Amino acid sequence: MRYSDEILNEVRENNDIVEVISQYVHLKRSGRNYFGLCPFHNEKSPSFSVSPDKQIFHCFGCGVGGNVITFMTKIEGIGFKEAVENLAERANIVLPTLNNAEDSKKEERKAKVYKVNSFTADYYHKRLYRPESKEGQDYVKQRKLTNETLESYNLGFSGNYDELYKVLRKEGFQDDEILESGLVKKNENGTYVDFYRNRFMIPILDVRNRVIAFGGRVLEDAKRFKYLNSPENIVYSKGKHLFGLNVAKKYEHHKLLVVEGYMDAISLHQRGIRNVVAALGTALTTNQGWLLRKNAEQVILGFDADGAGQTAIMRAMEVMQNMGCDMRVLQMTGAKDPDEYIIKYGSARFQKLMDEAISLLEFKVKVLEQKLNLEVAGDKVKFLNEIAKLIAQIDNSIEREIYIEKLAKGYNISKEAIFRASK
Numbered sequence: 001m002r003y004s005d006e007i008l009n010e011v012r013e014n015n016d017i018v019e020v021i022s023q024y025v026h027l028k029r030s031g032r033n034y035f036g037l038c039p040f041h042n043e044k045s046p047s048f049s050v051s052p053d054k055q056i057f058h059c060f061g062c063g064v065g066g067n068v069i070t071f072m073t074k075i076e077g078i079g080f081k082e083a084v085e086n087l088a089e090r091a092n093i094v095l096p097t098l099n100n101a102e103d104s105k106k107e108e109r110k111a112k113v114y115k116v117n118s119f120t121a122d123y124y125h126k127r128l129y130r131p132e133s134k135e136g137q138d139y140v141k142q143r144k145l146t147n148e149t150l151e152s153y154n155l156g157f158s159g160n161y162d163e164l165y166k167v168l169r170k171e172g173f174q175d176d177e178i179l180e181s182g183l184v185k186k187n188e189n190g191t192y193v194d195f196y197r198n199r200f201m202i203p204i205l206d207v208r209n210r211v212i213a214f215g216g217r218v219l220e221d222a223k224r225f226k227y228l229n230s231p232e233n234i235v236y237s238k239g240k241h242l243f244g245l246n247v248a249k250k251y252e253h254h255k256l257l258v259v260e261g262y263m264d265a266i267s268l269h270q271r272g273i274r275n276v277v278a279a280l281g282t283a284l285t286t287n288q289g290w291l292l293r294k295n296a297e298q299v300i301l302g303f304d305a306d307g308a309g310q311t312a313i314m315r316a317m318e319v320m321q322n323m324g325c326d327m328r329v330l331q332m333t334g335a336k337d338p339d340e341y342i343i344k345y346g347s348a349r350f351q352k353l354m355d356e357a358i359s360l361l362e363f364k365v366k367v368l369e370q371k372l373n374l375e376v377a378g379d380k381v382k383f384l385n386e387i388a389k390l391i392a393q394i395d396n397s398i399e400r401e402i403y404i405e406k407l408a409k410g411y412n413i414s415k416e417a418i419f420r421a422s423k
């Protein structure tokens with residue numbers, strides 16, 4: 001089964017190729033066409049062109065090209081049909097249903113899981129206010145979460161044993177859809193037990209505001225693993241989503257701050273930093289990278305100040321370096337994570353921290369500096385050579401000058417020496 005040419009034309013006509021590609025690649029106009037760095041091969045100068053007149057793209061470097069649908073299949077790594085569906089959705093075009101029995105069955109199963117998830121999120125949320133959720137309420141007080149925050153993120157508290165299972169059954173949900181959601185497990189002896197018990201519950205929504213998974217925080221501090229996350233299921237796969245993007249999108253999100261944990265994002269949001277998302281795990285994936293790129297011009301990495309956080313920054317840089325967005329790193333001192341920082345020093349200072357977030361080059365220089373002892377002549381030479389290599393990678397000559405100036409001042413090295421080394 002396939003869509004008719006008529007429908008395909010409608011999808012193409014309603015998705016301007018320059019607009020669509022701009023969500024992934026930074027494009028600059030030059031004459032009749034637009035140019036940018038090719039997202040399909042590594043390059044330093046733009047050979048990827050987009051023609052608004054012909055509504056096609058072409059890369060002179062690697063030869064890849066096609067129309068807006070081709071672009072979607074390649075950039076998202078999806079099939080033709082899925083690409084058409086994505087673009088149709090983007091342009092608010094209702095596609096006719098194709099009679100593919102397998103696909104429509106899958107869609108039905110997905111729809112059921114969304115329903116179970118959404119009902120559960122609301123149930124946990126209401127339960128948080130009930131007397132038997134005292135532990136959860138204490139946690140709310142301890143974290144100083146406001147009612148508005150509890151509402152914005154639909155935060156909740158889960159019950160005991162098979163409480164949710166019973167509630168879902170009473171609501172009319174069937175065993176197969178309940179199990180498929182992962183919110184209830186079936187024991188070997190055939191009894192049902194809730195996956196989340198006595199936990200502070202954080203629903204995870206996708207950009208279309210559908211509940212796809214949950215994070216559950218245990219409230220005894222002694223537990224080594226504080227969070228339990230939903231297992232992957234028909235609507236949720238790890239590394240494809242960013243927590244809080246659905247909320248951040250409602251505000252100005254030209255810049256997006258990425259933090260490690262849900263509670264960091266929630267705490268910052270409550271204190272006025274609205275353009276914040278959490279990575280749902282430390283290692284940023286390529287999918288998440290593109291999701292960030294699609295939604296922001298500037299991405300600020302606000303990971304924890306510990307070793308794992310620094311490793312996560314290096315990893316995120318690798319993932320996003322060719323996605324054509326301005327990446328910055330938050331420099332936090334005096335606190336172990338963004339949550340602690342904003343509570344200690346307030347939102348004005350946190351905002352300042354964001355404004356002063358350093359570029360990737362500056363971050364790399366800092367890492368280098370920590371590894372070497374600049375008092376030792378040999379190390380200083382090494383340092384000079386390494387920063388020269390970094391500077392040589394900057395395409396823009398004015399930018400290069402500015403960095404040389406900065407580094408010369410900051411590290412007491414003559415500008416000429418850096419200049420010579422970077423030639």
Ligand SMILES: [Zn+2]
Pocket residue numbers: 038039040041048059060061062063064
């Ligand atoms: Zn290319």
